Amino acid sequence: AQTVTQSQPEMSVQEAETVTLSCTYDTSESDYYLFWYKQPPSRQMILVIRQEAYKQQNATENRFSVNFQKAAKSFSLKISDSQLGDAAMYFCAYRSNYGGSQGNLIFGKGTKLSVKP
């Protein structure tokens, strides 16, 4: 079974600086997707960024980028120029691209990010 591990329960960053959130996963599959979701205090789950495992190029979305190391099974999120609105819980998630009972998202336990003004 696949697992996702976020080893940093909490992180803090100064406004305008850069922070990296860590995520590792375990799988024997080769075809899968990885995601970072943001959950602000409103509790809504917001997609931040997505990475297809078959793509070598790291995904980027404005100030958000990932460092995807497939061999190491590592998927970290970098937030540049941090803003107060980035303060939230961040979840790393894995989804198999195979059918059957593997359509679900496997979540890490989350990292709570605080942004200091």
Next chain:
Amino acid sequence: DAGVIQSPRHEVTEMGQEVTLRCKPISGHDYLFWYRQTMMRGLELLIYFNNNVPIDDSGMPEDRFSAKMPNASFSTLKIQPSEPRDSAVYFCASSQRGHLRGNTIYFGEGSWLTVV
């Protein structure tokens, strides 16, 4: 495009009452998920459907919980009878599958349930 729509957004009910949560997935999505989030247990998958058929319901806590998807645009999660330990945020989510169709799971805003 409209996202995943859930109702009610907030519900407070008394123990023993029936609770029904509703979800309208994004049009064209063929996967629908129900998740529950609590402080103690984090995010848990309760059940998911593919093409209106339940695929994995191993996360449904007990017989008090039931979920249905009568058509591609509507699903319900019912708790009967409700208990205080059912208090949580319940998320509905939907997606398509496959490289050409994307694999992203999109979440609704959640239904906050409090059972007193």
